[in-house]
Amino acid sequence: MDCCSNSSQTDLCFSYSGAAGSREYACIPVRKMVTGTRVCRGDGDCAGRSGAASVCVTPSLENQTRFIRVTHPPNTHMLFVGYLPHLQHAVSLTNFIPRFSFLLFDVPVFLETFCKYVVSLSGALAVVNSVPCFALDGQWMLNALLEATLVTVVTDRQKRELLGFFVLLAGSALLAANVALGLWMVTAR
Structure with missing residues (x-):
């Protein structure tokens, strides 16, 4: 009524x-x-x-x-x-109250969200960069790991480099497949 x-x-x-x-x-x-x-x-x-x-x-x-x-x-x-x-x-609720009247309520929430995104993006790029793949830092990390651990087990340098090449090849293939699958999932919708 x-x-x-x-x-x-x-x-x-x-x-x-x-x-x-x-x-x-x-x-x-x-x-x-x-x-x-x-x-x-x-x-x-x-x-x-x-x-x-x-x-x-x-x-x-x-x-x-x-x-x-x-x-x-x-x-x-x-x-x-x-x-x-x-x-x-x-209505939005916040834990922050500006000390000065010229400051906006949204600035602390914006800065907090921006910092979360920067940390998340930096962490994701660090993980992707450490994948044993050609032209990424993971390639040099793998070479250093093989030189530090397999020198006594595999004494021939060419065999260590061949093993590293196959690991890099597998890592590159997995990374390329992951990117291709991600692009396909995004465009398939």
């Missing part, structure tokens, strides 16, 4: 139990309703100290529409009427 004609920015349609248990509707200013009032489940919860008659009202909303009051102590309440996913996308 929409008794406020959806045209008011300050009023909302509330429902309450009228005479003989029928549902009644009233267009009431929302901010006045939520400030200084208690949460009630029935008319008995709203009984005042003076004994005056009072009723418990609830927002008259559509099935998926919600009325939410967000409180943040030094400021006034933020009131939201609408679909919950819209609120989740419209």
